[in-house]
Amino acid sequence: APDGRVAAAYDEAGRICDEDVIQNEAIGRQGLELIEQVASLRPGPVNILTHCNAGWIATVDWGTALAPIYMAHDRGIDVHVWVDETRPRNQGASLTAWELGRHGVKHTVIADNAGGHLMQHGMVDMVIVGTDRVTRTGDVANKIGTYLKALAARDNGVPFWVALPSTTIDWTISDGVREIPIEERQGREVTHIQGRNEAGVPTTVQLVPDGSGAANPAFDVTPARLVTGLITERGRCPATADGLCDLFPEYV
Template identity: 60%
Template sequence: MKIGGKEFNTIWFNEINQNVQIIDQTKLPHKFIIKDLNTVEDTINAIKVMEVRGAPLIGATAAYGLVLAMKKNNDVKYLEKCSKNLINSRPTAINLEWAVNRMKNKLLSCKPANLFNTALDEAKKICLEDISFCEQIGQNGLRIIEQIYNSKKKTINILTHCNAGWLATINWGTATSPIYLAHKKGIPIHVWVDETRPRNQGANLTSYELNEEGIPNTIIADNTGGILMQRGQVDMCIVGTDRTLSNGDVCNKIGTYLKALAAHDNKVPFYVALPISTIDWNIKDSKDIPIEERNSKELSNVDGVNSKGEIENLLIYPKKSKSMNLAFDITPAKYVTKLITEKGVCDASAEGLKNLFK
């Protein structure tokens, strides 16, 4: 997708320098910085501090982390150690573990001399697949937007939460992919962008990328979506997911559950867009999903640009106050209208997901 009119992916391998390059998302929207990742430790840190974020992109970054690991040391024990450290870097998004296990299974059958090239080929394949899957998610979601537009014949108002855009994947995004395709097709779209505290990923990232693509959008406080739905100003909600259980329960950025409840109460369709690599086929009870609790300073402190054009980090809470920073919540399947995947659109249920694979 575009930044300043130029096409970018979120991550790529620099063939000349033999390293990995990313868009540092902690600096957006105020600065656009391309950062070099030279070691597996660099990739682990990039995931932890959220220079890269979003389930598919985290998985791709972990894959490239093993590429850099094999560049340094093609020993199987080192592969196992790095794989474990990558999986532990963020616990909730299932794509991370999925990508690492896929890479590891591929590499364990290789001769030591072939490990680096095999790892690089597989990481590139994961990225290309993600682009293709996200575009297909877009095609499947586009049909839903078209149905609403053909009935309404006016601008479609879509509410999003957090960033499930191309910055969260390699390209296209999950929740934004249908929006981009609808826009390219000439369907009038307006997006309500949840600010998404505490890291403001909607305001800082989703609105940023929609602006770059020329799609009208309005940033709203996280608690505004409910009254907009009551007023009939939201036609549909589309969000992403970091982990979806085989029964259709959805684990996504904190605040998603409240949007689903408001949508259910106001009869607004609530869709979740995801590649099937985000499905957890093993955990059966959503209570068993590991919910990441991040540093409370993400709540108490906010980055902004001062009058000198410098980025400053400011404390906004009383010094003595404590804060709790849970990164994700769980939306029960009964509040999800449909799941939009690269394989098709299905009910958020065990039967619905099984039908995708028949």
Template identity: 55%
Template sequence: MKINVDGEERKFRSVWFEKDEVVLIEQRNLPEKIEFYRAKNSDDIAYAIKHMVVRGAPAIGVTAAYGLALAKIKGENMEEAVEKIRKTRPTAYDLFKAIDFMKSSGFDIHAAERYSQEVSGRCKKIGEYGNVLIADGSKILTHCNAGALAVVDWGTALAPMRYAKESGKNIFVFVDETRPRLQGAKLTAWELEQEGIDHAIIADNAAGYFMKKGDVNLAIVGADRICANGDFANKIGTYEKAVLAKENGIPFYVAAPGTTFDFNLKTGDEIPIEERDQEEVLVVNGKKIGPENSKARNPAFDVTPNRYVSGYITEYGIFRPDQLGDLKRKVQSDLFMRTTTPTA
């Protein structure tokens, strides 16, 4: 991804391995500061995933892969390291894909590097395929952050937008702020700014207003887990955007690599949904909002039924919900995908 550092444009990945450390862009400090988190052991990796130093299903998977290779290099008990990392985030399927890939590869650092390269390359293909959906002059809605920060490079939902920009198309992106952690306002807007893509941050509850006015041509979001029937989990608030898109006749696409598809789950009812600390809702800029004794609920994700999805943009092409059997066969015939057999 492009990052402007002190007036100089440089290219970074969101996570990489360097001198027996896993280095991550510290996403909790963006966009105010560009800083890096250096993980020296599996405890640091588990903290980074659990506490949102890194987030986004593919990036979580890559971080886990590097973290397990690091644990082996440091001579840690691998069963304990695996279990520690496995327990960090229950919804993101890529986490379990990466863990099982590393187990089958002997926790080798070269395997972790391959996993990272595979994810990045597959997301680049998502950009190539998704670009055909974007016409010159398109106004696109996205929710949360599904850019390079969430993947390692390129992104999922943002990859087609990057390709559209590079191919000379004039596009505009509506960026949902994405409460309570504001990943849209803080991260997606920052990535789009770095890429020179025209955009505006909107309140989460303003999306319907712009859809009804005819200002949105299509919606593209990422995903944390996609079931065999196409139901998918993504950042809380995605479901209502999909319903509004359907109501207003707006195509709604999900962009995700094969590592995010969990064909072991039949429907979205089986997806485990993480509920995070209520303080994320109740505290804003260090100050508590609402009455002193009020409590909050804070599900991190919701599940969108397949009937609201126009198609899934993958590294294998674009598939409608009724074509996911074809996608499953492509995934199962993919040698890289066959090396993972997640059990969670």
């Protein structure tokens, strides 16, 4: 009966949600240890930079990259988050900042290009980002701009961690740069920006001159060599085929 199928669909959706909560809570515990290690070394806030939105808006209850941050905050650790605006869709400035504010986590929104400067001046203790797809060798696809943050982190000796559930790993591919297709979105997302005017009314503003074109790749790939490690529900590991297989031997 149709009603029976609907009920079964709701039950399955509930099961998937519950699994997501369990996975992300486990990711949070694994990442929390990294934050605790930094907090134990000196007084003052642990400064974490993140990119795009990988919190409970994107998943359920905890998020991935933000789960360790929420847990650290709830444990009473002094934590502060540098929130990349994440142009052109501004998921950081709108979603991540909103989430952190609702949870009471100290945060500062920054222009996407400011991260390297902050790292040079010792103002970032670690980077934690999420990911949309990870190869079996540890390459990481995430929101456009992630690769540049990884380069800046490597140049400045800042740990660059990627938080992910195992369902994000694509065991069929090994070269993310060549094998992961990158979505090219509408140029209007670059040429225009959405926000609120002084009266609080949502509005759209054109940023570029008439007739200027725009390219809009939505993601980039960070090679595994730039990733300090992966934070999964089963533990942390190097961003390598061996590291992933040690945690998930059933895929060997």
